[in-house]
Amino acid sequence: MDEVSEDASHTQNAGASPSDPRSSASAERPRARDLTTWNKLVFPSLRALIKLGYFSFSVEGAERVPQRGPVVYVANHAGWFTIDTLFIGLTFTDHVHVDYDRLPWVAVQDQLYHFPTLGDFWAKAGGFPSSWLKNPRAIPREYQAFWIYPEGTEGNCKSFLHAYQMRKWRTGFLRLAIARGAQIVPVAIVGSEECMPSVAPLRFLKPILGTIYPLPLTMVPLPSRWKFIFHDPVDIRELGLGREGAESESAKQRLEEVAESIRGRVQRTLDEETSHRALVRLSRLVTRSLG
Numbered sequence: 308m309d310e311v312s313e314d315a316s317h318t319q320n321a322g323a324s325p326s327d328p329r330s331s332a333s334a335e336r337p338r339a340r341d342l343t344t345w346n347k348l349v350f351p352s353l354r355a356l357i358k359l360g361y362f363s364f365s366v367e368g369a370e371r372v373p374q375r376g377p378v379v380y381v382a383n384h385a386g387w388f389t390i391d392t393l394f395i396g397l398t399f400t401d402h403v404h405v406d407y408d409r410l411p412w413v414a415v416q417d418q419l420y421h422f423p424t425l426g427d428f429w430a431k432a433g434g435f436p437s438s439w440l441k442n443p444r445a446i447p448r449e450y451q452a453f454w455i456y457p458e459g460t461e462g463n464c465k466s467f468l469h470a471y472q473m474r475k476w477r478t479g480f481l482r483l484a485i486a487r488g489a490q491i492v493p494v495a496i497v498g499s500e501e502c503m504p505s506v507a508p509l510r511f512l513k514p515i516l517g518t519i520y521p522l523p524l525t526m527v528p529l530p531s532r533w534k535f536i537f538h539d540p541v542d543i544r545e546l547g548l549g550r551e552g553a554e555s556e557s558a559k560q561r562l563e564e565v566a567e568s569i570r571g572r573v574q575r576t577l578d579e580e581t582s583h584r585a586l587v588r589l590s591r592l593v594t595r596s597l598g
Contacts, residue, residue: 341431353397361530366402368537377489380454381480382496383473384462386503387521398535411454440479443486455480464508464521470500470590471577476570478562490540495576498533501586
């Protein structure tokens with residue numbers, strides 16, 4: 308299931324209260340973050356699996372993480388379950404040392420909030436509905452750091468035959484960065500494709516459930532070697548994107564060009580880091596055979 312996405316939900320939220328994370332009104336009031344589940348379950352579990360050698364985990368470029376000012380992290384997304392987001396938490400806890408208020412808030416697919424357990428977890432643990440990206444000015448000013456997967460559901464639903472080949476990036480992260488005057492930090496994530504591989508996207512479910520879902524290859528996480536690579540920050544003010552809210556065709560085209568340029572940086576890193584990986588070699592072999 309794609310739990311984190313830039314893609315705005317089309318789910319109807321009629322009747323949601325202002326305190327309900329599904330309500331657009333809740334974007335105007337900050338929510339307290341509760342890290343109890345992370346500290347008692349998620350982090351100990353991941354650390355134990357790393358200690359046992361089931362996972363390996365490393366971080367490169369931690370010194371590039373801004374220590375002040377608004378920041379938007381953007382990364383590739385893969386794996387039918389968003390275990391990559393769990394590793395984000397571990398990254399900032401064990402490798403990138405930032406103040407509590409600079410832990411990133413993660414854009415979460417709106418449909419997830421209709422799942423009681425998972426929805427409640429992300430509502431408390433630092434998620435915000437991806438539909439808030441439609442109106443970045445309404446997002447609480449107290450939120451200073453954000454994590455967005457610009458591929459949306461297309462990223463984590465893609466087949467393992469396209470391992471580490473990112474889908475097109477949407478431009479919501481740029482609109483958020485413009486609204487906040489934020490730096491953009493591209494991040495390449497290695498390990499998610501092998502850990503929770505997807506066979507194919509189930510597109511027939513979209514009219515029924517409001518989004519596509521992945522068909523898992525395995526229901527349990529597989530042993531994998533994880534690595535997060537932080538790139539140099541991009542100053543939004545130097546990109547020549549103009550003012551917030553510009554809706555002309557030329558402005559939209561410029562946003563798409565910049566999104567593709569930043570995507571290209573991450574893709575080049577993924578190509579360099581994964582060319583020797585068995586899954587990438589297998590996907591290339593199968594693709595050539597089918598072609």
